[in-house]
Amino acid sequence: MIMQKEYDIVIVGSGVAALAFANYILEAKSSFRIAILSKGELPNCNTAIAQGGIAAVTNFEEDSFEEHIEDTFQAGGRVGKIDVIRRVVCDAPARLNDLVRWGVPFNRQQGVFRLHREGGHSKHRIVHYLDQSGKAIHESLLNRLQQHNKIDFFENHTAVDLIRSKNQCAGLLTLDEKENWLQFKANTFVLCGGGSGALFEQTTNSAYSTADCVAMANRIGLNIRDFHKTQFHPTALSLKNQNKLPLISEAVRGFGAHLLNHKGERFAFKYDSRGELAARDVLAAAIFQEMESENVDHQYLSLQHLDQEELKTHFPFIHRTLLSNDFNPTRDLIPIVPVAHYQCGGIEVNAEGRTSIENLFALGECAYTGMHGNNRLASNSLLEAVAYAYYAANTILNSSIINAANLRELKLETTRYSDNGKAMVLMASLQSLMTKMFHHKDDFGFLQTVSTELLKLNSLYEDLNLQSKLAQELRNRLELADIYLESVMKEASKDNLFYA
Known part of the structure; x- marks a missing residue:
């Protein structure tokens, strides 16, 4: 018999979108019973490792909403939804005030926000806490929720499937920490399960960034839009034989760091007049081009010319990360490589974060709002997540609560054997295939061979135990690879959109 649990609201994910949404709900209606499901332990999410900060216009003497809107639209290849961009950008100061009210200790100087400038931004407008803004936001929001007696946290729970009944979501099927089935x-x-960076060979994301919410949404017929638009961050610390690479925030380039090739040339200005402060897609493409020209697997970030005490003061976490990996920014060039960082597409939602199913919402990186277009502007992700958490919460609070359809008891097959070693080999093959798709997106012949390879991998998956978290994740990865390939092939005849 499968254990069942019932709540007013169930949230999948524990990053900023999930926590902000829960805070908005409970501030207005403290009687709501809420469950938050985390694939790992609560701090193990992309929000907690985000470095840069949140983009918001706060100095109206030197900046404006129109400039932030234009920077966002331009970074996205001028294909983002301008009405979405305008709404989120203009709401940014209010959402920033909410975070401050919830206790986030953003850095200030003489009482005003200390602002960074990052790639693609024409002005200094990044509100931050040192170089661990995500951690500060996550801890502040989580601490507030942990004091509330109407909220339950389920750590190490893997979301497996949404249960659809006509145009309602009737339930959620999960595996708990002991791999027992559980129905909610x-x-x-509310789906807040994050992005897909861990589907690739190398990423800045946590190991839990496997876009499970996108796969679940796809299986119940929701529209998945622009899933191929994966953003590669230009400057991850290049380390051998590692899937998750440390990020070196572009705020460091805003502080004055230089990109150098193996000849010692500062090459960024060859590709864009903004140099190291060009948007991420431009710099990632430039670095890949320089790597190919020199037949090398990395390029360099130079910090040697910077004030080292100031560098250490403003970027203490990055400084410690470099030293712990035997790189001294005073004397060493820092090897960097672009890696998978952010999913610009996802589950299509409306202006309130609602999917095409009336009681199912999607927020944060797993959702497609249209704000980012082909390429996300730096530090707009935390902003979009908090903004849509606010929109979704207000929609729910101001509407009649839907009585979900009756949840039937499922009978699940649990007798197949588990072969985690085989699953890990298949996952590594998929990571390699996803990375190759990204780099060979214009080669239609290659994409056809990928289709054949995916059929082979799917056949190898069939005999794995369904009551295994690893097997469920592999199932999702195979499905997402199919979605990615379909999206790539759909765009194969169009202009290059893919360092975006």
């Missing part, structure tokens, strides 16, 4: 029933479900 709720009036409202």
Whole structure:
């Protein structure tokens, strides 16, 4: 028998979108019972490792909403939804004030926000806490929720499937920390499961960034839009034989760091007049081009000319990370490589974060709002997540709560054997295939061979135990690879969109 649990709202994910949404709900209606499911332990999410900060216009003497809107639109290849961009940018100061009210200790100087400038931004407008803004936001929001007696946290729970009944989401099927089945029933479900960086060979993301919410949404017929638009961050610390690489925030380039090739040339200005402060897609493409020209697997970031005490003061976490990996920024060139960082596409939602199913919402990186276009502007992700958390919460609070359909008891097959070693080999093959798709997106012949390879991998998956978290994740990865390939092939005849 499968254990069942019932709540007013069930949230999948524990990053900024999930936590901000829960805070907005409970501030207005403290009687709501909420469950938050985390694939790992609560701090193990992309929000907690985000470095840069949140983009918001706060100095109206030197900056404006129109400039932030234009920077966002331009970074996205001028294909983002301008009405979405305008709404989120203009709401940014209010959402920033919410974070301050919830206790986030953003850095200030003489009482005003200390602002960074990052790639693609024409002005200094990044509100931050040192170089660990995400951690500060995550801890502040989580601490507030942990004091509330109407909220339950389920760590190490893997979301497996959404249960659809006509145009309602009737339930959620999960595996708990001991790989026992669990069913959740709720009036409202909110997907905040993050992006897909861990599907690639190398990423800045946590190991849990496998886009499970996108796969679940796809299986119940929701529209997945622009899933191929994966943003590669230009400057991850290049380390051998590692999947997760440390990020070196572009705020460091805003502080004055230089990109150098193996000849010692500062090459960024060859590709864009903004040099090291060009948007991420431009710099990632430039670095890949320089790597190919020199037949090398990395390029360099130079910090040697910077004030080292100031560098250490403003970027203490990055400084410690470099030293712990035997790189001294005073004397060493820092090897960097572009790696998978952010998913610009996802589950299509409306202006309130609602999917095409009336009681199912999607927020944060797993959702497609249209704000980012082909390429996300730096530090707009935390902003979009908090903004849409606010929109979704207000929609739910100001509407009649839907009584979800009756949740039927599922009978699940649990007798197949588990072969985690085989699953890990298949996952590594998929990571390699996803990375190759990214780099060979214009080669239609290659994409056809990928289709054949995916059929082979799917056949190898069939005999794995369904009551295994690893097997469920592999199932999602195979499905997401199919979605990615379909999206890539759909765009194969169009202009290059893919360092975006």
